[in-house]
Structures are given as C-alpha cells and as structure tokens.
Amino acid sequence: xxxxxxxxxxxxxxxxxxxxxxxxxxxxxxxxxxxxxxxxxxxxxxxxxxxxxxxxxxxxxxxxxxxxxxxxxxxxxxxxxxxxxxxxxxxxxxxxxxxxxxxxxxxxxxxxxxxxxxxxxxxxxxxxxxxxxxxxxxxxxxxxxxxxxxxxxxxxxxxxxxxxxxxxxxxxxxxxxxxxxxxxxxxxxxxxxxxxxxxxxxxxxxxxxxxxxxxxxxxxxxxxxxxxxxxxxxxxxxxxxxxxxxxxxxxxxxxxxxxxxxxxxxxxxxxxxxxxxxxxxxxxxxxxxxxxxxxxxxxxxxxxxxxxxxxxxxxxxxxxxxxxxxxxxxxxxxxxxxxxxxxxxxxxxx
Numbered sequence: 255x256x257x258x259x260x261x262x263x264x265x266x267x268x269x270x271x272x273x274x275x276x277x278x279x280x281x282x283x284x285x286x287x288x289x290x291x292x293x294x295x296x297x298x299x300x301x302x303x304x305x306x307x308x309x310x311x312x313x314x315x316x317x318x319x320x321x322x323x324x325x326x327x328x329x330x331x332x333x334x335x336x337x338x339x340x341x342x343x344x345x346x347x348x349x350x351x352x353x354x355x356x357x358x359x360x361x362x363x364x365x366x367x368x369x370x371x372x373x374x375x376x377x378x379x380x381x382x383x384x385x386x387x388x389x390x391x392x393x394x395x396x397x398x399x400x401x402x403x404x405x406x407x408x409x410x411x412x413x414x415x416x417x418x419x420x421x422x423x424x425x426x427x428x429x430x431x432x433x434x435x436x437x438x439x440x441x442x443x444x445x446x447x448x449x450x451x452x453x454x455x456x457x458x459x460x461x462x463x464x465x466x467x468x469x470x471x472x473x474x475x476x477x478x479x480x481x482x483x484x485x486x487x488x489x490x491x492x493x494x495x496x497x498x499x500x501x502x503x504x505x506x507x508x509x510x511x512x513x514x515x516x517x518x519x520x521x522x523x524x525x526x527x528x529x530x531x532x533x534x535x536x537x538x539x540x541x542x543x544x545x546x547x548x549x550x551x552x553x554x555x556x557x558x559x560x561x562x563x564x565x566x567x568x569x570x571x572x573x574x575x576x577x578x579x580x581x582x583x584x585x586x587x588x589x590x591x592x593x594x595x596x597x598x599x600x601x602x603x604x
Contacts, residue, residue, distance in 0.1 A: 257434030258382035258390075260602065262324075262423040264317025265572040266310050267416075267559060268300040277413055280404040288413045291496075293535020297416030297560030299399040306340045308349040310419035311395035314568070315350065322423035324389055326354040329423070331387040332361040333378050335370030335394045335564040337593070338401065339363070342455070350393065368531050368592020369440075370394055370564030371420070372600050375588070376438035378424045388426060394564035395419035401452075403491040411492050414534070416560030420568025432583070436601040437517050439510050443595050446502075449495040450593040454484045463489075503537050503591040508544040510599035511589050518601055520585065525551055526604075527580050531590035532556035532566035541589070553579060563592065580604055 273296045274285035288294055300310060311334065319326055334347040341349075347361030366373040371394035378390040398415035402408065427434050448464055460466035465487075484490055507530060515521055522545045530538045535556050542552045553574040562569060567588050574580050584604045591597040 255429050256383060256385070256426040257429060257436075258379045258424045259427040259434040260422045260604075261425040262318040262320065262322025263421070263568070263572045263575060264314045264321060265418065265420040265565075265569040266313035266317070267418040267569065268298040268305060268310070270299045270301065271296050272299050274413070277404075281409045281412070282406040283409050283413060291536070292414055293554075293556055294414065294560050295557045297558075298418055300397050300417040302400070305397065305417075307336050307338050307395045307397045307419075308340050308346045308353060310397065310417065311336075311346060311350050311393040311421065312353045314395065314419040314421040315354065315391055315393055318421040318423050319391070322389070322425065324423065326356050328389050329354075329356055329391045330359050331378070331381060331390045332356075332359065333364060333374040333390065333392045334361065335364040335366065335374040335392075336396055337365065337367045337370065337563055338396045338398055346393075346395065366564075366592070366596045366598075367594060368533060368561070368563045368566070369590040369594070369596040369598045371567045372438065372588050372590045372598035373440060373596070374564075375422070375424075375435070375600055376440055376598065379435045379438055382424050382426050385426075390424045391421060392424060393419065393421045394566075394568050396563050396565045398563070401491065403488060407488060408491055410496060411494050414561045416562050418559055418562040418565045418569050420565050420572055422568060433603050436603055437514055438598065438600045439513050439517070440598045441506070441510065441596065446498065447594060448493070449498050450493070450595070452492045453489045455480050455490070500534065500537060502595055503533065504540045504544070506595070506597040507531075507537070507541045507589045507591050510597055511541075511545060511587055514587060514599045514601040520601075522546060524585050525587050526584035527574055528552045528587045528589065529567055529571045529574065530554070531592065532559065532570060533561050533591065566590075
C-alpha cells in the first residue's frame with residue numbers, strides 16, 4: 255500500500271501590483287469599501303500580452319519540479335485546473351506539456367473553478383495510489399484580469415479577482431512513513447449554478463439563464479455564440495450573487511473540514527495549518543471561528559493577491575511552507591468552495 259505525498263511545491267504571481275487605489279481610476283469604489291467587504295488590499299495582474307494562464311503555470315511548475323529533485327522529463331501525467339484557459343479549446347494541460355518539452359504524457363484539464371486545485375489533487379492522488387503514475391504535476395493557474403468588467407457596473411466582481419499560479423509534484427510514499435495525503439473529499443450542488451457563473455460564450459441558448467438575452471431570428475443565428483446583445487447586457491463577464499455565495503460557503507467549508515477530520519479519527523485540535531481557498535477574508539475568518547482555530551493555525555493571503563480561484567490554495571500552501579509555518583509531520587488541511595457550487599477538502603500529513 256502507498257500514499258501520495260507532495261514532493262515539490264512552487265508558485266508564481268505577476269510583478270504588476272494593482273492596489274484598491276489604482277482601481278478607483280476605472281470605477282466608483284474606495285479602499286475602505288473593498289477592504290470592508292473582502293479584506294483585499296491589492297492583487298497581481300499578468301502582463302496583457304506577455305503572460306498567459308499557461309505561462310504562469312509553467313513558472314510555478316518549474317519551481318515545484320526542481321524542489322522535487324526531478325526534471326520535466328520525469329513527469330508522467332499532468333492535471334491542470336483553471337477557469338481561465340488560454341483557449342476555449344484545447345486546454346492548458348497540453349500547452350504546458352509543450353512549453354516544458356515533456357514526453358508524450360497524458361494531460362487532464364479540470365474545470366471546478368475555486369475548488370479546482372483540490373479536485374485536481376484528488377484525481378492525481380488516485381492515480382498515485384493505484385500505481386499508474388509516479389510523478390504527477392498538479393497545477394492551478396488563473397489569468398482573470400483579461401476578462402473582468404473594470405467599470406462601476408462590474409465592481410462587485412472585478413475588485414475581488416487576481417492572477418497567479420501554483421503547482422505541486424505528487425509522488426508515492428509508503429504508509430510506514432506516515433506522510434502523504436490522508437484523504438480527499440469532493441462535493442457539488444448545481445441547484446444554484448447560475449448565481450456564480452460566466453454565461454457567455456456558451457452553448458446554453460438562454461436555456462438556464464435567469465435573465466435571458468433577447469431571442470434571435472434566423473438572420474442572427476451566426477451571432478449566437480457572442481452577440482451584441484450579450485455584450486450590452488454584460489453577460490460576457492462573470493456574474494455573482496455575493497451574499498448567496500457567502501451564506502453557502504460558510505456552511506460547506508467547515509463541513510468538509512470536519513468530514514475530513516472525522517474520516518481520519520482526528521479533531522480540529524490536531525490541525526497545524528488550515529489553508530482555505532482565498533475567496534473572501536470574511537469567509538475565511540468565519541470558517542476559522544466556526545472551527546475554533548487560532549490565528550497561527552490558518553494562513554490567509556487574499557490581502558495581497560485577491561481571489562486567484564484554482565491557484566489560491568497552492569499559492570497559499572506554498573507561501574505558508576516557505577515561511578516555515580508548515581513543517582514535516584504537520585497536519586495540513588485544504589478547503590475550498592466555489593462556482594458550481596463545488597466544494598472540496600483534503601487532509602495531508604506533511
């Protein structure tokens with residue numbers, strides 16, 4: 255029997271820092287308004303043309319691979335989580351495989367938004383445990399800045415998100431070491447999918463939308479993938495009912511942490527470090543309070559980077575490890591909640 259362990263970890267964030275004051279140039283907002291609602295002070299934006307979701311993932315992957323003591327040629331499978339791929343298709347996994355000049359290995363793309371990295375980690379964990387692969391690269395990367403509505407109309411969403419990437423290399427380890435991923439726990443509830451979604455471009459033809467765009471006649475059929483009506487109604491930007499997301503997240507994130515602990519016969523007192531998805535500092539603080547965790551048991555960095563969705567957990571995990579907050583033998587819990595809704599947790603003995 256074997257488990258999978260994190261053998262190497264890395265992250266990358268763009269050099270361009272955008273503060274709340276900077277956003278005031280584009281929309282009616284304020285530093286006080288943003289911090290009060292989200293806890294965010296600044297975020298990173300990728301270069302408009304020089305950086306992509308894939309290139310940021312590549313930079314994070316290089317660090318993780320080097321720290322694992324291997325080369326890109328040793329990787330035998332890729333799992334890439336993102337909601338902001340370079341192309342509508344193909345996915346970023348194959349683009350990363352090409353950029354790192356890897357062998358002709360499998361590349362899987364995961365679309366679970368804010369829960370994407372934990373879902374991807376769970377998938378990779380199963381492949382390691384079955385013995386199918388020995389070195390799996392798991393990446394979470396996002397370039398949100400190219401697709402946000404930087405106007406007062408879109409400020410409730412656009413002030414939240416930032417760009418960045420994180421990556422880990424998973425390898426097998428014997429159960430006798432005590433190290434590795436103890437368990438992962440995945441959930442979804444699609445009953446309210448549209449309250450946190452980007453509707454267009456898409457193939458739904460208004461079927462699910464709470465406020466459909468105008469109907470099209472045959473002469474306009476060529477515009478249905480992306481039309482002027484969609485743009486006029488801002489349906490090509492992310493849509494979010496913030497209070498509804500908040501109410502669901504503060505219930506499901508503590509639940510999945512408690513589920514993971516119960517599955518392993520552990521309690522919150524055993525947690526050395528909780529890495530929550532960096533959706534909103536208020537959510538993370540509520541989860542911490544609900545689980546009765548001390549400040550030194552939780553790592554948050556949304557103040558610096560904003561919400562980087564699939565990248566937020568690996569960035570925070572790597573940052574906490576680099577800062578010496580995570581040491582060998584520590585019990586680390588990952589928890590995420592996001593669009594779908596999907597939520598997920600993982601318990602790791604470092």
